[in-house]
Amino acid sequence: MKHRGLLLLAALAAPGCIRAPEIVMVDRATALEEQASGSFKDVERRLARAGMSPRPVPLTPNQLEELGLQPTPLVENIGRTQADRVDELLRRHCVGEGRDGLLVDTRRHCQAGRLSADDVALVERVNRARLQLWQWMRTLRPSAPEESLRRSWQQVHAEGVICGGWVESADGTWGEKKC
Known part of the structure; x- marks a missing residue:
């Protein structure tokens, strides 16, 4: 009986000595683990600031013209x-001299740039001035048909078109004026 009592006492005392190990849960990584996993807050902040600092984007003159911006000329265009x-515009093929005597918008053949709003307004003004000129010529020669007056003016005017200018031939094709 004595042994039983000792065994009972040992059995009751044993759970007090033997216990499960403490488990510690960490919800954050240590600084070393953060560095090893690639978490560099200071470097990331500096990189983000560098990406946000505004600076000009280098563009070539051709890229500017494709965006519709006319580059500033190297020489002032005074006069x-x-x-x-x-x-x-005729030399760049953005506008052509039509066989009817009027300027024609030929922007699909345009070389080195695009037609600006000012250029379109200029073409409209020139065409309006030519129509007024032909009306005035008609008052001087009322017996002459308007088409013959216009054709004769166009033939004389075609001689003064700049060399390399975009002109429409009699068959309706476009090409550069040869000089």
């Missing part, structure tokens, strides 16, 4: 007349 601007 340029409307005729000079029309000659430039």
Whole structure:
């Protein structure tokens, strides 16, 4: 009986000595683990700031023209007349001299740039001025048909078109004026 009592006492005392280990749950990684996993807050902040700092984007003149922006000329255009601007548009093939004597919008053939709103307004002004000129010529020669007056004016005017300008031939095709 004595042994039973000892065994009973040992059995009751044993659970007090033997217990499960403490389990510690960590919800955050240590600094070393953060560095090893690639968490660099300071570096990320500096990189984000560098990405947000505004700076000009380098564009070539051709890229600017594709966006519809005319680059600033190297030489001031002081003294340029409307005729000079029309000659430039004819040379770039943005506008063509039609066989009917009027300027024609040929922007699909345009080289080096696009037609600006000012260019379109200029073409409209020139065409309106030509129509008024033909009406005035008609008052001077009322017996002459308007088509013959227009054709004779166009033949004389075609001689003065700038070399390399975009012109419409009699068969309706477009090409550069040869000089």
